[in-house]
Amino acid sequence: MAILVTGAAGFIGSTLSEALLARGDEVVGVDNFNDYYDPARKRANVEPLLKTAGFSLAEGDFRDTAFLDHLFETHDIKRIAHLGAMGSVRYSVKNPAIYVDVNMVGTANLLERAHGVGVENFVFASTSSVYGQTDKIPFVETDSTDRPLAMYPASKKAGEVMGHAYHNMQGMNFTALRFFNVYGPKGRPDMMPWIVLESLLHDREITLFDNGEMRRDWTYVSDIVAGVVAAIDKPLGYEVINIGRGQPILMTEFLDLMEELTGRKPRIKAVPAPASEPKATFALVDKARSLLDYDPQTTVREGLSRFVDWYTREVGR
Numbered sequence: 001m002a003i004l005v006t007g008a009a010g011f012i013g014s015t016l017s018e019a020l021l022a023r024g025d026e027v028v029g030v031d032n033f034n035d036y037y038d039p040a041r042k043r044a045n046v047e048p049l050l051k052t053a054g055f056s057l058a059e060g061d062f063r064d065t066a067f068l069d070h071l072f073e074t075h076d077i078k079r080i081a082h083l084g085a086m087g088s089v090r091y092s093v094k095n096p097a098i099y100v101d102v103n104m105v106g107t108a109n110l111l112e113r114a115h116g117v118g119v120e121n122f123v124f125a126s127t128s129s130v131y132g133q134t135d136k137i138p139f140v141e142t143d144s145t146d147r148p149l150a151m152y153p154a155s156k157k158a159g160e161v162m163g164h165a166y167h168n169m170q171g172m173n174f175t176a177l178r179f180f181n182v183y184g185p186k187g188r189p190d191m192m193p194w195i196v197l198e199s200l201l202h203d204r205e206i207t208l209f210d211n212g213e214m215r216r217d218w219t220y221v222s223d224i225v226a227g228v229v230a231a232i233d234k235p236l237g238y239e240v241i242n243i244g245r246g247q248p249i250l251m252t253e254f255l256d257l258m259e260e261l262t263g264r265k266p267r268i269k270a271v272p273a274p275a276s277e278p279k280a281t282f283a284l285v286d287k288a289r290s291l292l293d294y295d296p297q298t299t300v301r302e303g304l305s306r307f308v309d310w311y312t313r314e315v316g317r
Ligand SMILES: NC(=O)c1ccc[n+]([C@@H]2O[C@H](COP(=O)([O-])OP(=O)(O)OC[C@H]3O[C@@H](n4cnc5c(N)ncnc54)[C@H](O)[C@@H]3O)[C@@H](O)[C@H]2O)c1
Pocket: 006, 007, 008, 009, 010, 011, 012, 013, 030, 031, 032, 033, 034, 042, 060, 061, 062, 063, 082, 083, 084, 085, 086, 087, 102, 106, 125, 126, 127, 128, 178, 179, 180, 181, 182, 183, 188
């Protein structure tokens, strides 16, 4: 009886797989090792998993229905954490078609096969970006999400609502978790923490939107993973749940912390924020607390310090 983790070679998927294996679960990891960022990073993420009992890797693409049919025929998949995706707001502005293919068609492919074998629970990685541009903070799951700013959140919203269709028509247990600004060891090279750290270490200019007046609800990866594990373990019918920290900070504060941790002064290039960027992300996590006993532990200072340590050790200066 296995848990399927898609995107298992990615940042959050590999951290989740590690946590599931550590408690003795059998994990089937799917990833296509695409080159959106350096696939060598993804190979490094799965390397320790491949040495752990209970893990098997199915290298392939969930847009490929023959690959998926074979996967579901050859493994006894009972639960799914669907984390595989194209995951950047900004990249989706210039490359919308691949978001339709991977995040919408790929998710539909998985839902249909999940229904075919009668999985107990389907957990889907959604995003805080579905809330769009709003002055209403914190973000609550009942807020409107019908005005996405770009194709990335539009495609994630599509995943949430397709899940509802499978819940309604087929009785599938489906939980969409809206992750907020995830960071930590194995983090993505295209995301702010990585870009800021590299820029500081190499004395490169840092592009800062709206003079750093944007707020982001940075959430440490192990807190996110704790939320995903709890959701995998608890079929809830149909739910949409925020998984954030609930304590956003200004980008200027984020930069101050990074300066303190590295001892390097940032060189800032201030530019106006593009239309795809919300002014704030800010999770209300009461629903996660009550349904999943979710309780984020890691302060941004502590989490960034662990990220800097990991980067220095594993990636280099
Ligand atoms: N990192 C964040 O801050 C954040 C915030 C909100 C939501 N999310 C969501 O969480 C999930 C994981 O994000 P991440 O930060 O770990 O990203 P990531 O890019 O590191 O991981 C995604 C993985 O999916 C794989 N993948 C992509 N398309 C695939 C396909 N067609 N078939 C098989 N594998 C495929 C990629 O190779 C990659 O390893 C994504 O769904 C993302 O949208 C992330």
